[in-house]
Amino acid sequence: MKIFVRFKKVIWIVVSTVLLLSVIVFAENIHRKQRCKSVNVSIDGKTEKHLVTTKEIKDLISKNGTDHPEGKLFERIDFKRIEARVLSNRLIKSCQVHRDLSGGMSVDVTENVPIARTISSNGGSAYFTDNYVSEDGDFIGISPHYTARVLLLSGPYFDRKMQNLRDSKSRSLLTLIKAINNDDFWKAQLTQMIVEKDGGITFIPEAGNHKIEFGLAVDIEVKFKKLKIFYKDILPAKGWNSYRKVSVKYRNQVVCE
Known part of the structure; x- marks a missing residue:
């Protein structure tokens, strides 16, 4: 009886692990094939008004309209390259690009003081x-x-x-x-x-x-x-x-x- 209970527990652990891995793989495939639906810019600064505008940031993100991320597969969007483009404006101190589960790409910018x-x-x-x-x-x-x-x-x-x-x-x-x-x-x-x-x-x-x-x-x-x-x-x-x-x-x- 004890052997049966122990075997049952092992089977449950194996099945649970397989199910969990399947869900992770499924989610990863969906996540990887997801396209960018929108670009959301957030500017953090300590001056009374911002030194840069959202439009200026979006122009840098899209390389002045020649490389729009909207509609692209996320797996084909180079976040580091976008961060480098934004940081080419010396008024910007830092830039972090990330994505959310709804298909939006967030660009968080901090201005220099x-x-x-x-x-x-x-x-x-x-x-x-x-x-x-x-x-x-x-x-x-x-x-x-x-x-x-x-x-x-x-x-x-x-x-x-x-x-x-x-x-x-x-x-x-x-x-x-x-x-x-x-x-x-x-x-x-x-x-x-x-x-x-x-x-x-x-x-x-x-x-x-x-x-x-x-x-x-x-x-x-x-x-x-x-x-x-x-x-x-x-x-x-x-x-x-x-x-x-x-x-x-x-x-x-x-x-x-």
């Missing part, structure tokens, strides 16, 4: 073009749909061929830009950063007629503490239009002219 923008103040050079700077320090172009309110970057420093702000010479500038963006006061007060060829920095503030001589992007925290003294103690006492320049580039000094 601009933290600054290079501008040409005097015609620039062959290398100087307007670009947003991403959180990673990459130059990502600009958007025709939305102008982000970010710190403006200009000056002779950028009159050379550059791909990003991650090289050893520029990394300190990226650190400074992030420090400004992480402080609500400085983010609102500092509107433009002019960088000389040697890396020396001058800020143009939002309020007041003065310029801020910051020097190299070193001792950032110490220099901002000195600037806070200027804004909290000196300007309220002397008036916002009393000075044309304030310098914090020298150690242990705040020089006002």
Whole structure:
């Protein structure tokens, strides 16, 4: 009797396994032969408006209408190639393509976050073009749909061929830009950063007629503490239009002219 019960259990396990595998194979065949019915684009960004549009993404997906995925068998659609097409737009940080059970293809896009923008103040050079700077320090172009309110970057420093702000010479500038963006006061007060060829920095503030001589992007925290003294103690006492320049580039000094 025990042998019969044990044998019955073994038979049940084998039958269940075969049925399960049959269902999986059947589902795989249906899934593999399914055609793409629609393309659904989702854009995630941190700006007030999107830097890219759904139409722009769909144009990249379809290679400007020459390679539409709709109607194609999913097994003939190269998701990685589509992701690469979308990522060719530098305003896009990441792209994930996947399918659902109803036959739809989802394209989930995350935009880069601009933290600054290079501008040409005097015609620039062959290398100087307007670009947003991403959180990673990459130059990502600009958007025709939305102008982000970010710190403006200009000056002779950028009159050379550059791909990003991650090289050893520029990394300190990226650190400074992030420090400004992480402080609500400085983010609102500092509107433009002019960088000389040697890396020396001058800020143009939002309020007041003065310029801020910051020097190299070193001792950032110490220099901002000195600037806070200027804004909290000196300007309220002397008036916002009393000075044309304030310098914090020298150690242990705040020089006002």
